[in-house]
Amino acid sequence: MTAAYASAASPPTRGRQAGLRANARGVYIIWYRDVLRYWRDRARLVSSLGQPLMFLIIFGSGLSASLGAGLTSELGDVSYVRFLFPGIVAMAVLFTAVFSAISIVWDREFGFLREVLVAPISRAAVVLGKALGGSTVAMFQGAILLILAPILGVSLNPLLVLELLGLMFLTALALTSVGILVASRLQSMQAFQMIMNFLIMPMFFLSGAFFPLRGLPGWMSVITRLDPMAYGVDPMRRVLLGADLAPGIRIANHHLGTLEDCLILIVFAAVMMALAMWAFETQE
């Protein structure tokens, strides 16, 4: 037994490839843990659908009644509820994504983060695993809402769903990365909640989920262009409702296409993750 023990505790010197494999394994298990915990927590799964539904029903019905005339001219024959639908899907993605990053603060408070941080894997692997885990979960959460599409008269087909899943995943990746960056240095849940409230709500309201991002005051349209979520809402709406309602975010007289939106989301996610990796790397 002693001999077996000694031989198995082989020296940890390893080549570049072996190190890469070890880190890939680390990314995988951190991702897997997040998905497993999500899957096991059915209560969260159901309850976190409540909020988007509430928004859809209350705002959808309430606003379309009172703002009917003004919006109808903008939206053509699309009812406001249908217009709102892609935004609500994106909202489910946003909330799940950002709050899945809260698990880092949670893990820190309950000590589990140390188990991760003393492991012989790089901080980059930790951040990547967390980002992928949060994004997967957020994508699922958004996908569940697609069940409502037929009720709202939005038609779906497999290709469309696939396209939407991709968009949801990229949106989630960008938003989870923001959450991870914030969570990387925070120590208490309260602080996290506060920052997220200052971040989530503006990101949500300025994303184009509620109203078309056209004809806004100058300062506001500048801010909407800085909102990562906007680059998720617009292509999702385009896929679901057509290009008439989502002609693309206009930057310097050019309307962004879906691929350009994706590119922006990816770059944004990459920058946030790089910052989060740095934040983890430099803390003791």
Place this chain on the structure above:
Amino acid sequence: MPSIEVIGLTKRFGSLTAVDDISFQVEDGEVFGFLGPNGAGKTTTINILCTLMRPTSGEAKVAGYDAASQRDAVRQSIGLVFQDPSLDEQLTASENLQFHAHLYNVPGRERARRIEEVLRVVELWERRNAIVRTFSGGMKRRLEIARGMLHRPAVLFLDEPTLGLDPQTREHIWDYILGLQRAHRITIFMTTHYMEEAEHCDRIAIIDQGKIVALDTPDALKRMVRADIVTLQTEDNERATREIQERYGLKAQQEDSRIRLEVEDGAEFIPRLVRELGVSVVSADLHRPTLDDVFLKLTGRAIRKAEGAPVDMMRLHGRLWRGGRR
């Protein structure tokens, strides 16, 4: 090659020196203990050795690797059982170990076998599929010890491994730890502020205010207090203390409502004292020196008393650790 080699290690937090120029070596296969009050610098030292903190100056080598510059190599060679629980309580025992096995690069075909092996050692195999939240404190600690062993580290770090557990569970945990150590000849580095626990060590370093004040085997340390310890309660402790010092030339210390003195042969001394002392003795107690007495002799304070001020320091560590750099 020593398992742990520390030379001139210092860690400062602002103006506070938590670890002050300490040096020591731990031999291969040794059970080495760090004994001292809370805030003495034990956890800081462990954090540096485990690569969780960088030293301000000095050098620390674990399993032959530098703890500051070869962090991944050190991490792969050590197992850790933290002071505070660090399990995912929403996962099962076996899922927690799966997670660890992946992080520590345990080969796929080995995983299941090793998980079974360590779970059987700590007698949790039957509970492998139970969610950790339902475990008692002792079971959680056992699971953490199992986890610390899973990747077969050369050095196992135990930071207050039995803190907050009842005495019976504590004994059990020690059986597991020492059993593992004997079976695999791993080096164990542990911190504690329980004196009884320190007796399990091959050697002990007594640490106080960031400095090592003594380092030896438990027996050798106890021989530093060369006598029996007599504690007295009298009707007038002031007067009795004075009288004992004048009449017998013994150094008597007052603590709380008691007088404490060291004498060569306590059994013979107590009756004589009761007979000759001008103050009547309420109670007398005699015991062989313990590590408590060693600590008292070396630092002038009882180990529990020494926990007043440094607690702030410990809180500071907590903040620094949790909050990162601010």
